Amino acid sequence: MINQLLWGYYYAVLMLILFMSIYGIAVRPNLLKKIIMLSILSDTANILAVMIGLHVGRTIPPVYPGITFTVETLPNSTSLKEFAKQAVDPLPQVLVVTAIVIGLAVLVFLSFTAILLYRKYGTLDTRDIINRIRGETQ
């Protein structure tokens, strides 16, 4: 029961951060705040994915222990079954690894866009930028 409550608390906090970051992206007019909130959103999603792969009593990473470049004996099915009982779920980690690097690259791209917009319009407020673009076209 306490375990259930604890995990409910975890999910509630993560969901709160998730919705706060969506609020920040949608409502706040400052582009920099939008970018910060987007990075918080992607990090929260990554933590959520890693948490799904977590299990009670499983402590070792999904790497078969004791293997180096010079391998003498390959493990058999029984020892691998023992290993599978202790290791955490590898699949969410795989999905998160690439998401982190791509998130960083996208963050850099958005930063470049924000820098260029600030150089051109002198502000990061989206309402001001839209007003200036409209003023230029008229």
Added chain:
Amino acid sequence: MVKLKDVCIGLSLAVVAAIVSYLIISYNIASVAPEANRPLANMFLENVFNSEKWWLWAGSPEAVTSILWDYRGIDTVYETAVFFLAIIASIALVRTLKLTPETSGRGFGLTVIAKTVTNIVFASIPIVAYSIAVHGHLTPGGGFQGGSAFAVAPLLAISVFSLRVIVMRGWSKDRLLALRTTGLLLIGLIAIIVVALSALKGIIAYVMQNQPKPWAPAGLSAIVDFINPTLISGTLFWLNISEFLAVGAGLSLVFVLLVSPTKMLDVEVEEK
């Protein structure tokens, strides 16, 4: 002064978060840390290094790298394509920016103490990053992680020695771009090398195939005789090194461009 609007937004966010997390747990959408692994996870963990089931194994004790480059290899290739597009779009935004020692600011860096400490640390970062990438199929880590760790080195050097010194040392845009393109080309080459080699022999193989399958008996061997029998897990070793090159050089490139002086960007915007 707390506005009523802010209180309403905060309360509604909290209520929605509570409802969603209650639904997640009570309807078992996401698990509450179960005792047993999922069947899919067990399949990966039991077969990833099981040479008795050679048609399912990836030849590597590292389940994460095996799934990344073998079981879900095509997926990772497309994710690398997304990474490629994000970097190339960033470079295209500042394409008129020329990075030369004359145009990259007049900074001389921090004090001698900071520079001496950074000299020692700076040498170790690429070594650690390369080690993470090379041991990617044996220990936790791989190309993505090693490349990200490597990208710390230029950031540290720029903040301590200034951008001008880094550009003078030869971290030019073209050189980093060439390194990154080399990494991406190597990934493309390794993806089709098994297909090409087996086509010469007249047997079928898959793109990104690592280990042989009963219906497609092609693939690079997991253990090669290099002085001693060495475990390189077929394509995983080479893919990790290629991805290390692509990610490390790509992230270094965008970091170097990101910290270039704003005066240069001013000129560029006026030119546009």
